[in-house]
Amino acid sequence: MRFPGALNFRPVSGLRPVLFRSDHLGALADADAAQIRALGVSRVLDFRGVQERTSAACRLTGVTVHSLAIEPTIVQKLGELVAAGHRLTARDVTEHMHDTYRGFVRHNTQRFAEFFGHLLASGEPTVFHCTAGKDRTGFAAALLLKAVGTRDEEVMRDYLLTNDRLQLPPDSRMGLPREAMEVLWRVQPDFLQAAFAEVDALYGSLEGYFREGLGLRAAERAALDRLYRAPPAGA
Numbered sequence: 001m002r003f004p005g006a007l008n009f010r011p012v013s014g015l016r017p018v019l020f021r022s023d024h025l026g027a028l029a030d031a032d033a034a035q036i037r038a039l040g041v042s043r044v045l046d047f048r049g050v051q052e053r054t055s056a057a058c059r060l061t062g063v064t065v066h067s068l069a070i071e072p073t074i075v076q077k078l079g080e081l082v083a084a085g086h087r088l089t090a091r092d093v094t095e096h097m098h099d100t101y102r103g104f105v106r107h108n109t110q111r112f113a114e115f116f117g118h119l120l121a122s123g124e125p126t127v128f129h130c131t132a133g134k135d136r137t138g139f140a141a142a143l144l145l146k147a148v149g150t151r152d153e154e155v156m157r158d159y160l161l162t163n164d165r166l167q168l169p170p171d172s173r174m175g176l177p178r179e180a181m182e183v184l185w186r187v188q189p190d191f192l193q194a195a196f197a198e199v200d201a202l203y204g205s206l207e208g209y210f211r212e213g214l215g216l217r218a219a220e221r222a223a224l225d226r227l228y229r230a231p232p233a234g235a
Contacts, residue, residue: 033059043126115140
């Protein structure tokens with residue numbers, strides 16, 4: 001399941017084949033869009049910010065698109081630093097990525113709560129995505145997998161699959177040196193760990209975050225499990 005216009009499109013590991021995570025859907029060829037529609041996809045949950053959505057509108061027809069806008073602060077921050085004359089290193093970008101993931105919890109918990117609200121409203125085949133399908137989408141997928149009791153190693157495996165999908169551009173972007181680009185275009189375990197460390201700091205535990213931040217109590221967790229968790233092999 002590889003589409004030239006959406007290299008990071010894939011099912012979420014370990015769940016029923018009705019949930020797909022992806023990079024943006026604005027560069028799909030007609031044939032690729034038709035293949036995705038043939039999967040039954042009727043709902044798209046889009047974590048991109050306003051400018052991102054405007055510059056690459058969804059090319060799937062006949063679907064309902066819900067905006068769960070989280071503005072891409074990392075791009076703005078790095079751009080400002082480069083414009084100010086900073087030569088960013090891999091370590092610099094890593095630290096800013098940690099801040100980005102902590103920001104998902106500090107500033108965007110409501111968006112992730114809305115994400116779960118849509119998933120609970122119906123079990124229809126759905127794609128959720130951002131621009132690259134790795135950070136905002138990666139945290140959403142990790143939360144969903146943890147909410148249905150997926151083992152931590154499987155959660156991380158799904159997250160790191162991005163590194164097998166996305167291709168590092170051959171030329172420099174945003175004025176970044178190669179070593180910095182290699183961090184920005186990939187995911188690392190410590191990025192995701194930074195978000196969950198912030199969860200613990202602000203909510204005491206992941207269970208506390210589910211309850212108090214995302215509104216996922218026992219009934220909602222059970223519904224997610226029923227709607228999306230894949231049955232055991234041979235069941």
